[in-house]
Structure formats: structure tokens, C-alpha cells
Amino acid sequence: MAIVAGIDIGNATTETALARVEGRDITFLATGISPTTGIKGTLQNMSGLRSSLGMALEKAGFKRGQYGAVDVIRLNRAAPVIGDVAMETVTETIVTESTMIGHNPSTPGGVGVGVGTTISFDALSRAAPGDSVIPAVESIHDYAVVASEIAKALERGVNVTAAICQSDDGVLIENRLPSVIPIVDEVSAIERVPLGMRCCVEVAPPGRVVELLANPYDIATLFELSPEETKQIVPVARALVGNRSAVVIRTPLGEVKERRIPAGELYIIGPQGKRTVNVEDGAEAIQNTVVACYPVDNIFGQPGTNVGGMMERVRLTMSDLTGIQIGDVYIRDLLAVDTLVPQKVVGGVAGEFSLESGVALAVMVKTEELPMRKLAAAVSQDLGVKVEVGGVEADMAIRGALTTPGTKPPVAILDLGAGSSDASFMRTDGTVELTHLAGAGNMVNTIIASELGIDSMDLAESIKRNPLCRVESAFHIRQEDGAVRFFNEPIDASAYGRVALLHEGDFLEPLMLNNINVERIRSTRRKAKQEVFVKNSIRALEQVAPGNNVRLVDYVVIVGGSAKDFEVANMVTNALARYGIVAGRGNIRSTEGPRNAVATGLVLSSVQQ
Amino acid sequence: MQINPELLEKIVAEVLADLNGGTSRGSTAVAAPERVGGVKLTEKGQSARGTDPKEVVLAISPAFATTFKTTIIGIPLADVLRQVFAGVEEEGLHVRVIRVYHTADVAFMSHLAAKQSGSGIGIGILSRGTSIIHQRDLLPLSNLELFPQSPVIDLPTFRAIGRNAAKYAKGESPTPVPTNNDPMARPRYQGLAALLHNKEASFMDRSKAPQELSVSFE
Numbered sequence: 001m002a003i004v005a006g007i008d009i010g011n012a013t014t015e016t017a018l019a020r021v022e023g024r025d026i027t028f029l030a031t032g033i034s035p036t037t038g039i040k041g042t043l044q045n046m047s048g049l050r051s052s053l054g055m056a057l058e059k060a061g062f063k064r065g066q067y068g069a070v071d072v073i074r075l076n077r078a079a080p081v082i083g084d085v086a087m088e089t090v091t092e093t094i095v096t097e098s099t100m101i102g103h104n105p106s107t108p109g110g111v112g113v114g115v116g117t118t119i120s121f122d123a124l125s126r127a128a129p130g131d132s133v134i135p136a137v138e139s140i141h142d143y144a145v146v147a148s149e150i151a152k153a154l155e156r157g158v159n160v161t162a163a164i165c166q167s168d169d170g171v172l173i174e175n176r177l178p179s180v181i182p183i184v185d186e187v188s189a190i191e192r193v194p195l196g197m198r199c200c201v202e203v204a205p206p207g208r209v210v211e212l213l214a215n216p217y218d219i220a221t222l223f224e225l226s227p228e229e230t231k232q233i234v235p236v237a238r239a240l241v242g243n244r245s246a247v248v249i250r251t252p253l254g255e256v257k258e259r260r261i262p263a264g265e266l267y268i269i270g271p272q273g274k275r276t277v278n279v280e281d282g283a284e285a286i287q288n289t290v291v292a293c294y295p296v297d298n299i300f301g302q303p304g305t306n307v308g309g310m311m312e313r314v315r316l317t318m319s320d321l322t323g324i325q326i327g328d329v330y331i332r333d334l335l336a337v338d339t340l341v342p343q344k345v346v347g348g349v350a351g352e353f354s355l356e357s358g359v360a361l362a363v364m365v366k367t368e369e370l371p372m373r374k375l376a377a378a379v380s381q382d383l384g385v386k387v388e389v390g391g392v393e394a395d396m397a398i399r400g401a402l403t404t405p406g407t408k409p410p411v412a413i414l415d416l417g418a419g420s421s422d423a424s425f426m427r428t429d430g431t432v433e434l435t436h437l438a439g440a441g442n443m444v445n446t447i448i449a450s451e452l453g454i455d456s457m458d459l460a461e462s463i464k465r466n467p468l469c470r471v472e473s474a475f476h477i478r479q480e481d482g483a484v485r486f487f488n489e490p491i492d493a494s495a496y497g498r499v500a501l502l503h504e505g506d507f508l509e510p511l512m513l514n515n516i517n518v519e520r521i522r523s524t525r526r527k528a529k530q531e532v533f534v535k536n537s538i539r540a541l542e543q544v545a546p547g548n549n550v551r552l553v554d555y556v557v558i559v560g561g562s563a564k565d566f567e568v569a570n571m572v573t574n575a576l577a578r579y580g581i582v583a584g585r586g587n588i589r590s591t592e593g594p595r596n597a598v599a600t601g602l603v604l605s606s607v608q609q
Numbered sequence: 610m611q612i613n614p615e616l617l618e619k620i621v622a623e624v625l626a627d628l629n630g631g632t633s634r635g636s637t638a639v640a641a642p643e644r645v646g647g648v649k650l651t652e653k654g655q656s657a658r659g660t661d662p663k664e665v666v667l668a669i670s671p672a673f674a675t676t677f678k679t680t681i682i683g684i685p686l687a688d689v690l691r692q693v694f695a696g697v698e699e700e701g702l703h704v705r706v707i708r709v710y711h712t713a714d715v716a717f718m719s720h721l722a723a724k725q726s727g728s729g730i731g732i733g734i735l736s737r738g739t740s741i742i743h744q745r746d747l748l749p750l751s752n753l754e755l756f757p758q759s760p761v762i763d764l765p766t767f768r769a770i771g772r773n774a775a776k777y778a779k780g781e782s783p784t785p786v787p788t789n790n791d792p793m794a795r796p797r798y799q800g801l802a803a804l805l806h807n808k809e810a811s812f813m814d815r816s817k818a819p820q821e822l823s824v825s826f827e
Contacts, residue, residue, distance in 0.1 A: 107699055143695065168772070171699045472780070474746030493751045496744055498782040512784060 002071040003029075005053055006390070006602030009040045009076065011419030012441070012561055014048040017599035018056040018070070024607055028589060031596050032056030039317075043378055050383075067383040074390040074602040075376055108203045108245040109170030109183030113212055114162025115222055118199045118249060124149055129157030134201060136193045139167035147176030154178065162201035164247060166190040184245045198223060199249040206244075213237065213246040223250045239354060263359070264305025266334070268293045279307050279359055283336040286359070290334055294543075299331040299363065310361065318365045333364040335439030335539075337531040342453045360447050362532075364420055364438035388606075394424035394434035396601030401557040402426075403600060404586045411555040412544060413586075414537050414572065415597070416562035418442050421533070423540030425553065435543040439532050441562045447528040452516060462509065463525060465565060466501040468518050471508065480522050526567070533568050534575045541576075550576075556583035563594035621804065648687035649825045650674060656707040656821035659727035665697050665774045666731045667706045668722035668819070670713050671812035673736045680738035681759045681798060681805060691826055692764050693732065696771020702728070702778055704771070706824050709733075710817035713810045716750050719743035721819060728778035732770060737805045738762045742774045753777060754785050760798045761789040 006017040016032035032055035038044025053073075054064040062069045116132035124135045133153075137146050146169065150160050154177075163173065163183045170185035182203035187193065200222050202210045212218040216237045220230040240246045263279035266286065270293025277289040290296060301308035311331060319326040341358040372389050380387040390396060394413070401413045409430070415422040418441040424434035441464070449460040469477040474490045479502065487506075495510040499518050503509055513521075537558075538550065546552045556576055563569050569585040576583040586594045659666065667690075674686040690706075697704045707725065709718045715733045719741035722731025729745040730753075738759035743752045754773060756762050769786040776783040 107701065168699055168768075169695075171701060172695050175698065470782075474744060490747060490751070493744070493747050493753055496747070496753055497777050497780065 003069055004603050004606050005056065005070045005073045006396075006599040006606075007049060007053060007073060007075055008393075008396070008596075008598035008602065009036055009045050009049065010561070010598075011040055011417050012036055014045065014052040015596050015599045016052045016056040017596055017603050018053075018060050019603045021603070021607060026603060026607060028600075028603070030056045030059035031592060031599070032059065033595065041372060041375065043375060045375060046378065046382060049379065053383075067385055070383075070385050072606065073379060073383070073385050073387045074606055075372060075379070075387060076393045076396055076598050076602060077372055077389050077391065104243050105168070105170065105184065105186040105245060107168065107171050108185060109163075109172075109174030110177075110180045111203050111205050112180060112182045114182050114201045116159065116161040116199060118164075118193060118195050118197050120195055121146065121149070124153050124158070124160070127153060127158045130159065132159040132161050134162045134164060134199050135160065136187075136190055136195065137163060137165045137169075138190055139165075143167075143169040143172040144176065147173045150181075151176070151178055162199075164190065164193060164201065182245070184247050187247075194249060194251050197249050197251055199247065201245075201247050203245040209242050209244060210240055210246045213248050214241045214243075219248060223248075264302040264307035266307060267300040267302070268334075269297045269299070270294060271297070279336075279361075282357070283338040283359055286334070286336040286361075290336075296332055296334075297330065299334055307361070311363070314363055314365055330366055331363050332366040333436070333438040335362045335437065335443065335532070335536060336360070337439075337443070337447060337528075337535075339447050339451055341450050358450065360443060360450070362439035362443040364436055366436065390602045391605055392432075392434075393598055394422060395432055396598045396605060397422075397559065398424055398426045398432060398601070399604050400588055400597030400599070400601035401559055401586050403589045403604075404557055405590055407555050407557055407586075410546075410553070411557060412541060412553045413597070414540060414556055414558045414563075414583075415560040416440055416533055416537075416558060416568065416572075417560045418562065421536040421540055422560075423537075423544045425541075425544035425546075427546075433544045435540055437536050437540050437543075439536050440560075441565075443532050444528045444562075447531070448525055451524045451528075452513060452521060454513070459511075462501055462503075463511075463521065464529075466503050466509070467566060468499060468521055469502045469508070470499050470518050471495045471497060471510070477502075477508070480518050526571075529565070529568055529571060533562065534571050537572045538575065550579045550581070553579075553581055556581050557586040558583065559586040559588070559594045559597040561595070569594070623808070647685070647827055648674060648690055649827060650706070650708070651823045651825075652708070652820045653823055654821060656705075656725060656819045658725045659705060661727040662778070663702045664705050664727045665702055665771075665778050666722040666726035667693060667704050668709050668718040668731060668733045669706060669822075670715075670718065670733075670735045670809055671708065671710050671814070672809050673708065673734070676812065677736035677805075677809070680736070680762070681802060682738070682763075684738070684764060686736065687826065688764055689734065689738070689767050690824065692767040693734070693771040694824075694826075696768040696773075697775040698771075700772055700775035700779065702775040704824075706822045707819045708822055709819045710812075710814040711819070713806065713813055715739050715741050716743075716752065719752065720745075720747070720749040723747075725819070726778075730774050730778040732774050735759070735806075736809055737802060740767075740770055742770060742777065744777065756786070756788060758788070758791065758794050759802065760794045761791050 002021050004019050004021050008015045014034050014036045018029045020027045020029060032052040034048050034052035036045060037048035057066055058064045116134040119133045119135055121135045121137045121141055127133050153160050162181050164187055165183060165185040166187055168186050170183040174183055182201045184201055202213045204210050214237050216230055216234050219233050219237060236248060265276050265278050268275050268289055275289050275293055277286050301311035315326050315329045318329045337360045339358045339360050340355045342353045343356045344353055376387040376389050397413050397415055409426045409428050412425045421437045421440045424432055426432050444464050445457055445460040448463055454460050468480040471477050471491055476484055476486045478484050491508060495508045498510040501509040541550045541553060542548050558569050558572055563585050573583045588596050588600050679685050694704050712718060715735050719731050719733025720743050722733055723729060723743040723745040731743045734740045740756040741752045742754040766786060766788060773783045773786055
């Protein structure tokens with residue numbers, strides 16, 4: 001009789017399966033899970049390993065530190081795969097002179113269209129009767145004063161057609177005026193509004209968007225533009241689409257440009273030589289080039305560009321960790337996903353944001369071999385237990401996954417983790433085909449964070465893992481699927497009226513995101529998962545399936561930390577159903593769900609040796 | 610740490626004088642129009658629960674803008690009212706003001722305001738500036754937004770309090786009003802705040818129901 005511990009050190013978690021082995025009989029006692037410390041395959045993994053094993057021992061009725069109770073520890077020969085993710089913004093909107101104010105104050109004043117000449121508020125009292133003017137009001141002026149001055153000017157016969165305000169006073173001024181004029185407020189850099197220029201202000205009724213200023217021909221009509229000038233005004237009109245209020249000012253030199261940032265080129269080296277693709281061309285072009293170069297030997301970025309820096313950073317990290325020469329670190333796969341990144345408009349006058357396009361890149365590095373033997377020796381010395389390095393990770397994962405009821409070879413395993421998506425395929429004769437692809441949970445986090453403008457990766461992780469709801473009163477929430485749920489106890493006041501994440505155990509985590517509603521977060525989250533996990537699942541299966549034909553796979557078992565996600569497994573199941581594949585989340589040993597596949601496989605393989 | 614002994618003495622003397630001679634002042638100053646620095650508050654009788662979903666109810670403390678003319682840092686209370694009104698109006702709603710006599714605890718004042726509000730959202734402001742945004746279904750001591758440090762609340766904050774209250778009333782999720790945190794506010798102002806509270810509490814009348822006020826700025 002022997003106690004065997006299978007320990008799987010993954011990118012994100014270290015999992016343990018503890019079992020009693022008697023002859024060929026295996027009784028599983030307990031499992032443990034703990035975050036991986038350091039990059040996998042390095043000596044830093046020690047403390048994560050101890051806590052994972054300790055947890056399993058404790059559950060099995062031993063003491064936490066009673067490592068001596070274990071007779072053999074079996075470690076996985078971790079796939080030497082490490083992923084990294086980065087974002088590149090490829091476009092940028094630049095206003096070279098203040099020609100447009102396209103921001104969306106939540107409460108503009110009045111409604112309608114006003115055309116006139118911009119003047120300072122102080123000059124309003126000097127305007128001649130009959131002039132069409134639009135005052136630009138700084139925040140030092142009180143709304144009551146502004147309203148009375150405008151009213152006085154109107155009375156004198158000055159045609160005040162609209163107003164532009166620095167503070168949030170639009171409705172207040174409007175309510176104090178004898179007639180309705182459009183007022184755009186919250187223009188923070190009002191001093192940059194050029195004075196003495198022809199200007200048009202448009203405020204749409206609530207629930208509508210500007211029509212005139214979003215149409216180049218209407219702008220041409222208002223400002224009497226020539227056909228050539230109309231061509232130049234197109235970016236302005238485009239930038240104003242979807243706003244409730246807008247200002248366009250005609251300046252002699254002003255223009256709005258969409259600039260392409262030179263993000264750099266990628267050089268992908270495959271069996272047929274080197275191919276070049278520009279990151280600006282977007283995810284699809286990059287992915288097509290990667291496929292054309294398959295199997296990829298190495299990938300470089302153009303030196304001196306953002307993407308070049310990213311590729312070198314990955315190499316440097318790997319080389320530092322493993323002690324391998326930087327020249328021997330090979331980037332073997334790359335996944336690109338198009339994203340939208342909210343960026344502040346350069347030169348804007350009201351802190352306008354514009355959604356710029358960007359590309360998220362995940363890369364996967366494969367080294368010769370991680371120093372697992374070194375780690376095994378260290379573990380053995382530290383815990384005083386015999387340590388074996390077990391078989392290849394994919395092999396172990398398949399053995400573990402086959403403990404899921406309802407599976408039999410030939411079977412494919414999709415291991416969706418944090419750093420990489422791995423696939424392996426076992427034929428009836430027991431031979432195994434495997435692949436590692438870049439892009440998994442961490443990339444989803446990066447995309448969510450950049451599209452929603454979040455700084456914290458922990459928050460992005462939380463958004464990825466939990467469904468959303470909106471707290472509608474102190475006692476009820478509306479979930480993202482539209483269902484309403486009531487609570488007997490009042491909901492925490494900090495969540496009132498907010499979009500919140502519904503954690504397990506009905507714990508609500510309110511999100512402090514400005515003006516981002518449930519639908520937007522949900523679609524961002526689902527799109528990111530679709531682009532990364534579903535795309536990668538199909539990409540991975542194409543590589544391991546017999547004859548690269550996904551249809552020839554019958555069973556797919558999804559395992560790994562990301563399979564625990566509340567919707568990823570369903571998305572993949574859905575997508576694979578189109579190929580006639582039985583796909584679903586694994587249930588290791590009928591009890592563990594999609595976790596613990598490799599650790600279980602390690603224990604099982606100890607008997608078959 | 611600097612404590613101005615003269616100021617302290619002056620306030621103590623004033624409070625003592627009030628405690629000895631002026632206990633009935635709260636109930637004598639009824640119905641007479643009160644004019645303080647640009648705002649006229651007239652009592653219109655007992656306030657009732659409103660039904661208008663466009664209203665935010667603002668509860669002010671017993672001596673707000675009568676005996677007290679400024680907040681703890683000298684902001685005229687008329688301007689405070691004006692900014693809260695402006696913040697709510699900018700969002701398209703309006704304010705109904707009630708004066709609470711039975712308590713000088715801002716949590717219970719604002720909770721009462723929320724319960725009387727047609728939108729379910731109420732604001733409570735003490736004379737020294739301490740404020741709360743409240744919702745009627747919450748418990749009195751668990752509020753939407755609390756502004757506990759009266760010395761750091763300035764006029765833009767009062768405008769933002771009005772704006773956020775109106776946004777809650779509209780069912781939006783506003784970003785909580787950013788406020789400063791001054792670690793020295795406590796040692797500098799705690800004594801003064803306690804005295805101001807005692808003074809305000811002396812104007813309480815536990816048997817008097819909340820009164821609806823009409824407000825006109827001048």
C-alpha cells in the first residue's frame with residue numbers, strides 16, 4: 001500500500017490528487033488546489049506546491065504539514081509553454097485645431113440647431129442688434145447671471161442662437177430663458193474654442209442623436225463648403241455620429257484626422273521562409289499569415305516598434321526564468337484579436353473619447369525543456385519524499401479526462417487554461433497528438449480591461465467569471481438575462497442603482513464604471529470569450545484532428561480552469577456541435593468537474609508503469 | 610495643533626447663553642418668514658409623503674438658515690441650498706424642502722426625507738454642512754452616499770450632491786461624488802463640530818412634526 005500524490009503545476013494553479021494505491025486498486029482520497037507561485041517549471045513553484053499538497057493532506061485527514069505521509073509525489077513534465085498578452089492601439093483621432101466638440105454631456109440644455117459667430121461671454125453685452133452670436137461661457141459665470149445676460153441680449157434684438165458652457169449648467173440656463181436655444185455644456189477646455197468663427201450647435205431631443213452635424217452635406221450647407229472642403233469634413237461628421245449634442249466650428253486651418261499609429265510589422269518564420277504582416281492590418285490578416293506559416297518556427301517584431309518591444313520582452317522573461325540563451329527562445333504561436341479601445345481625442349476641447357481600433361496579441365513560447373528535474377530534486381529534498389517526474393502533460397490530461405463518464409478513445413481534450421489553450425487527441429491505439437496555442441483566460445482579461453477602460457486585472461478577471469445584474473431597488477435586482485430576483489434582506493447600499501457582479505452565494509460586487517451598462521459589459525465579455533476560446537478551440541482541434549479535419553473527432557472533453565467558467569464551455573459546445581462533435585465540460589472521476597485532470601492522470605499512470 | 614481659545618470661549622459662551630435662556634426659541638420661530646442671506650424660507654404646514662416621481666426631498670436641520678447662517682467653514686447656507694437646487698434642476702428634477710424639528714441626526718433626517726419623497730430619494734443637510742443622500746428602502750444608518758466631514762464640503766460638492774441624488778431618482782448609476790479627505794479636519798474641527806451640534810440640538814422640538822418649506826432665493 002502506498003500513498004501517491006499527483007501534482008500538476010499549471011500556469012495559474014497547482015492541483016493535487018491524493019490517492020491510496022494497493023496493487024492495481026486506486027482509491028482517491030482528496031484533492032488540493034492553490035495558485036501557482038512564479039512561472040511554472042521554476043523553483044519558485046515550491047510554496048504553491050506545498051500549500052496545494054497541504055490542502056489535500058488536510059482534507060484526507062492528515063495534518064497539513066504531514067508531508068511524510070506521502071510515499072511518492074508524481075510531478076507532471078510541464079509543457080514548456082508560457083503565454084504573454086499585450087494590447088496595441090493602431091488608430092488615433094487627432095483634432096489639430098478646435099473644429100468640433102463632439103462630446104456627450106449627460107444633460108445638454110434646450111433643443112434644436114443654432115448657427116452664429118462665436119463670441120466671449122463678456123462681449124455679449126456689446127453685440128449689435130441683429131447679429132447672430134453664440135457665446136462661449138466660462139465656469140466663473142453663475143448660471144443665473146448667464147441666463148439674465150442672454151435674456152437681455154435677446155431683448156435688445158441680438159440673435160443669440162445657441163450657447164457653449166464650461167460648467168454643467170445647460171438645463172439651468174435654459175430654464176431661465178424666454179425662448180428655447182440649444183446649449184452644449186461641460187466643455188472643459190472652453191478657452192480653446194476659437195472666437196469670431198462661424199459655428200453651429202445642435203442638440204437633439206432626448207433619446208435622439210444629432211442628424212444635421214453628423215451629415216457631411218448638411219455641414220456643407222451650413223458652412224457653404226466647396227466639394228473639396230466637404231471631403232475634409234467627413235472625419236468630423238463621422239466623429240459626431242451617435243452623439244446627442246455637438247458643436248462644429250469652421251476655422252481656417254482646422255481639421256480632424258484619424259491617424260494610423262505605426263504599430264510595427266511581425267515577421268513570422270515558417271517552413272517556407274519568412275512572411276511579413278503589419279499589425280495595422282488587423283487580427284484577420286495576422287491570423288491568416290500565422291496559418292500560412294504553420295508550423296511556426298519563430299516570430300519576431302519589427303525592432304524599434306511597440307510590437308517589436310513586446311516580442312523581445314517575452315523572450316527576455318523566458319530567458320531569465322529558464323537560463324536559456326535569449327536567442328534560443330522560440331515564439332511558436334500567436335493569436336490576434338481585434339478590439340476597440342476608448343482613447344481620449346488628442347486636442348479635443350471637452351475631454352472627448354473616441355473608440356480607436358486596437359489589436360490584442362497573445363504569444364506562446366516553447367523552450368527546449370523546462371528544468372523539471374531540478375524542481376523535482378528540490379521538492380524531494382525539501383519535503384523528504386520520493387519525487388518522480390511523470391509522463392507528458394497532454395498524455396496525463398487524457399488519462400485523467402477519460403475518467404469522465406461517457407467518454408472513450410478516440411477522444412480529444414481541450415485544456416483551456418489561463419496562459420495557453422492546449423489540445424490533444426488520443427487514437428484508439430493509444431497514440432497521442434498534441435498542440436499548444438497562445439491565448440486563453442489571461443487574454444480575455446486583457447481584452448475586457450482595454451475595451452471597458454479598466455486598470456485592474458483583478459476586476460477584469462471578476463467580470464470574466466461572474467454574471468452581471470443591475471440593482472434596481474434595495475430589495476430586487478434584474479439579472480443580465482432580464483429575470484428579476486427578490487431578496488428578503490436589503491441589498492448593501494453601495495450597490496444601489498448600480499451594475500453589479502453576481503458572485504456565488506448571492507454576493508454582489510458593485511462596479512464603479514461610469515456610463516457603462518449591463519448590455520455593453522455583457523457583449524464585451526462574451527465577444528472576448530468567443531474570439532479567444534471558441535476560435536482557439538477550433539484552431540487547436542484542426543491541428544490535432546486526424547487529417548486536420550475537425551469533423552473526424554467524435555468526442556471532445558473540455559478541461560482546465562477556464563472550463564469552469566459559467567459560459568465558456570457552453571460556447572465551445574455550441575460551436576463544435578456544428579461539426580457533429582459531442583463536446584462538453586469534463587467531469588474528472590465523476591466528482592471533480594473540469595479540474596484535476598492532469599493530477600489524476602499522474603496518479604493513474606503510477607499503476608500502469 | 611492650533612486651537613483658537615478665544616473662538617472656543619466665544620462659542621461656549623454663546624451656547625451656554627442659548628441653553629439657559631433660549632430653549633423655547635425653536636418653537637417660537639414658527640411661520641414667520643425667515644430671511645437669511647439671500648434665501649427666504651416660509652413654513653407651509655406639516656409635510657406629507659409626496660407622489661411626484663420627479664421630486665427629491667431635502668431635509669434641513671432645526672436651525673438651518675435661521676440661527677446658523679453658514680456651514681462650519683463659512684459657506685453661506687443660502688448658497689448651499691442654491692447649489693443643491695441647481696444640481697437637481699440640471700438633471701431635470703426638482704427639490705421639495707422640509708425642515709425637521711424632532712431630530713438633529715442627519716441619518717434620520719435624510720431617511721425621513723427619502724421616505725417622504727415621491728422618488729424615494731432624499732437628501733439631509735445639517736447646518737454645519739454634514740450631508741447624506743438616502744433611499745427610502747434602506748435602513749437609516751445605511752445610506753447611498755455619506756459626506757461625514759463637514760469641513761471639506763464645498764459648493765461644487767453640494768452641486769454634485771444634488772446632481773447625484775437626482776440621478777439616483779432617475780434610476781441611473783452615478784459615480785459617487787468625489788470628496789476630499791482631510792486627516793487634520795478631525796483635530797481641527799471636532800470640538801467646534803460638537804459645539805455646533807449641541808447648539809443645533811437645542812433648537813430641536815421632539816413634539817413637532819416636519820414642516821414643508823417654500824424657498825425663494827433673492
